[in-house]
Amino acid sequence: MLKGSCCCGAVQFRLSEPPAMMGTCHCTRCRKIGASTFVFVKRESFSLIEGAAFITTYQPDAPYQYKRCFCSRCGTALGEITSSLASFPIAANCFDDVLSISNQFHEFVKEKPDWYSICDEAQQFLEHPHT
Ligand SMILES: [Zn+2]
Ligand SMILES: [Zn+2]
Structure with missing residues (x-):
């Protein structure tokens, strides 16, 4: 079990x-x-322990479609933890326990600022990996 x-x-x-x-x-x-680094979790493996009332959702304007959740008290980005999809992203930053995986890819590298250097060997995609 992993806590976040x-x-x-x-x-x-x-x-x-x-x-x-x-x-x-x-x-x-x-x-x-x-929330640049994220993990994909299966809906059935996720449970909210507490704090539903603190989860605020940002719904972006079109063409963007992915909602982003935050804690309304401290502002921590949580990913899409209220998603009803079978699998959804959670910000890797908010895990308290050690994750046993490391970063597997970089996407939208064309938008990466010059001040950030990629320092791992993971595959890089200029845009979304599926395009
Ligand atoms: Zn992005
Ligand atoms: Zn908080």
């Missing part, structure tokens, strides 16, 4: 099984939100 929480501890969740994929998105949106 926001900075202030109001939002707490756990995963019954470790995530199988970790990636890093260098797009301007993920960068500003502060």
Whole structure:
């Protein structure tokens, strides 16, 4: 079991099984939100322990479609933890326990700022890996 929480501890969740994929998105949106490195978790492995009332959702304007969740008290980016999809991303930053995987790819590298250097061997994609 893996535990995760926001900075202030109001939002707490756990995963019954470790995530199988970790990636890093260098797009301007993920960068500003502060959740560039994320893991994909299976819906059935995720449970919210507490803090549902503190989860605020940002719904972006079209053409962007992915909602982003935050703790309304401390601002920690949580990823898409309220998603109803079978699999969804959670910000890797908010795990309290050690994740057994490391970053597997970089996406939207074309938007990466010059001040950030990629220092791992993971595969790089200029945009989304599926395009
Ligand atoms: Zn918080
Ligand atoms: Zn992104």
